[in-house]
Amino acid sequence: MVDIILKSKLFLSLLIIAVIVSSSVILLTPVEPSTPSFGRITIPDKGTFNLNEYPYLERRVIGLWNSLRDFYSATDFSNESIHDLSILPDVLTQYFLAFTVYGMAQIVDSTPNYRSSYYKQLFDKIILMMNSTTMEQLEWIDPGYAEDHYSDLGNGFRGPTNIMWTGHYALMELLYYNTFRDPKYNDEIKWYMDDWNRTLSAEETWDNQTSKDGSGRPLGQWGTGLIPCEPYIVFVQCNSIPFYAMRMYDELHETNYQDVTLAGIDWWQTHMTDDNGIQIDGYYVDVPHETEGLPERLADNIPGPALTYGKEVPKVASYGSAWAIMFYEAFGKDSIAQSYYDDFKKMFVYYTVDDMAYTPDSYYYPSNFGLYDLIGTLFTYFCTREMEDDDLFQKIENWYYGPFPGYWDEYNYRFDTSALGDLGPFMDPILSFAYAWSHADSTLSDLMDPRSDSFYNSTPFISEESSTNGLFIYQACFDEEKEVFILTVEANEETKLTFSQFPNVQGVYTKSGEYQNWSQNGDQMELTLSKGTHSFVII
Amino acid sequence: MEEEQTIKAQVLSLLRLESNAMAKWTFGGTLMGILTYFVTVSIKLPEYTFTGLDLGITVIPITGGINLGLVVITIVAALCGPLAGFLVAFFGSLGANILYTQQIVALGGVNFAFGMLGFIVGIPRYRKGDGFADGKTIAKLLLFTLLAYLLMTVLYLISLLMLASQSFEGTLLYNFAPSFTVTLFSLFLFAPVFVRISEVIITEGSKFWESKAEASSM
Secondary structure (H helix, E strand, O other), X not given: OHHHHOOOHHHHHHHHHHHHHHXXXXXXXXXXXXXXXXXXXXXXXXXXXXXXXXXXXXXXXHHHHHHHHHHOOOOOOOHHHHHOOOOOOOOOHHHHXXXXXXXXXXXXXXXXXXXXXXXXXXXXXXXXXXXXXXXXXXXXXXOOHHHOOOHHHOOOOOOXXXXXXXXXXXXXXXHHHHHHOOXXXXXXXXXXXXXXXXXXXXXXXOOOOEOEOOOOOEOOOOOOOOOEOOXXXXXXXXXXXXXXXXXXXXXXXXXXXXXXXXXXXXXXHHHOEOOOOXXXXXXXXXXXXXXXXXXXXXXXXXXXXXXXXXXXXXOOOHHHHHHHHHHHHHOOOHHHHHHHHHHHHHHHOEEOOOOOEEOOXXXXXXXXXXXXXXHHHHHHHHHHHHOOOHHHHHHHHHHHHOOOOEEEEOOEEEEOOHHHHHHHHHHHXXXXXXXXXHXXXXXXXXXXXXXXXXXXXXXXXXXXXXXXXXXXXXXXXXEOOOOEEEEEEEEOOOXXXXXXXXXXXXXEEEOOEXXXXXXXXXXXEEEEEOOEEEEEEEO | OHHHHHHHHHHHHHOOOOOHHHHHHHHHHHHHHHHHHHHHHOOOOOOEEEEEEEOOOOEEEEEEOXXXXXXXXXXXXXXXXXXXXXXXXXXXXXXXXXXXXXXXXXXXXXXXXXXXXXXXXXXXXXXXXXXXXXXXXXXXXXXXXHHHHHHHHHHHHHHHHHHOOOOHHHHHHHHHHHXXXXXXXXXXXXXXXXXXXXXXHHHHHHHHHHHHHHHHHO
């Protein structure tokens, strides 16, 4: 039969090339180190523990965190490093940092009992970068907002009319507290809570008009129940950040800041929803002093919605809709989120081939392709996950990551964005944190249900490691009910883990029996790991 | 009347439906092809990007790999004709879309583009004479595959740009570039190899069964 097959020279040539190509692909394709399987561990007199039932992080997610640590030089807290934001794009800079931290909070929350400087440093670094003078220059002074004529209202980059920075900054600080229970930012967080509360509970607007809705509830200083970003314009998505933060603060401190947000939530649904059931991207409460170069188009009648370029219809934006929907879902307004999500899918989601989908920035211009279309699809990616829409999530991921092959650079995972040309460096860290965010075990909704203070103050946690080089902590979770510590870890060199708040350890168990390489040192326990992947139940 | 008869005969001949035996062969191949397509498109084989070709507007990754679905379409089209090729490509891809992603996009435009690939590849009667044992037949297959590929690409782009409303840059970056070289490898390298192997298996298999049948009748 072989003779018959090989009769033609052309065929023989094709066959040889096919064999060469196939062999090259098989030989060159690296075997990707994978997330381990967790299995079961049996402890005498304690029973069997199924580790698959506990939260875990994928190997890629930890590899992406390693890349982000390098990208942000997480251990360098020098003034120069904090204030030099040249590694970041000079557009959307503050969003870049804020949303990275939101993803980070979900990642750290997936291994809640691993709280060493490995995770803390990156939080600290990004929060400091967010509060840098360079950020103020980029986001407030350069666009000319510092010159605006409402500056006598206490305006300023860190002031009450810049919710797009203050909201993000305070939430970043609050997530830091929620994640580590370190109170160092608490005074500042409280200041913002009170400031938003004051702004939103005002019964008179900045221009001395009565500010109440039909039920007599105050609509705040801006008459909308919302706080502006750029001069005299309010956005639903930007306000979803303080609204989420106020609820998280209430959960953590048993306060009731969230009441002041209810009138605004009702107001925007009535005044900022277009005929297609989509939230409008921006509503002007007054004419800004400087109108040239504004990203939104002004309508003839102000107050009123920003308009779509080239059309007499309200402006819509997929990034803003997806962003607001996911935060409304996360802070418990499920029915509002679901209703807007259904219309969002109808209007914004475009399927290209059967297993790919994207969302253009505006459904009035579905064939545009630019930065805001990429950002819109990115937020849809986050939103589908928060809405647990697995089918659309996968289709968006297929589209978004298709041209950017992922690869391991030793212990860092990265995406090759060279196919994007000039946009490549911009999208590089975005693709990294977005994938890591979307593959963490926790969600924004999970974070809204904080663990108790006692979980942080009295249960064991990994507080230090002798090296983070090649260290992958897949599971680190203290089961309060069974009083056991679940740990799955990969070490690529001999590594010592220090556990705090862990006195009187009775034993460390693996799948093959009791593990001996640990020691007790007062309230601390030290576990020494050889190179390899290990699963433990510690009692 | 006679002319009508001739056209009808030509059409039936083109579609490989000129006799009951050919119709059985065509629809048998179609059925087998669709089932094989469902199985093969769900298999993810390794791919490796050797380098990237910078075209200015985008970078085309030179990726080695195989799209088994395209290979199945080519095999059925080359062995069973254009109707079978079209049906396998169109209904195979449409069925796989519904089966695996519950999604039909651009009014089935992409599926139609695949269908036309199968149709054009299947037009010549390759199995006359020595069949694919003859290098000229393989060359003819490659030529028709090239024509089919060009038509498929045009229809695919029209479908994504007009029916799915995607931008040209988006289509290029997200749909066209990532699979470009894998499609070329599949159609112009792996497909002819597998077509020839399939032909030999069918021919030798038939001979084997015929000899078994003869032996049992004696």
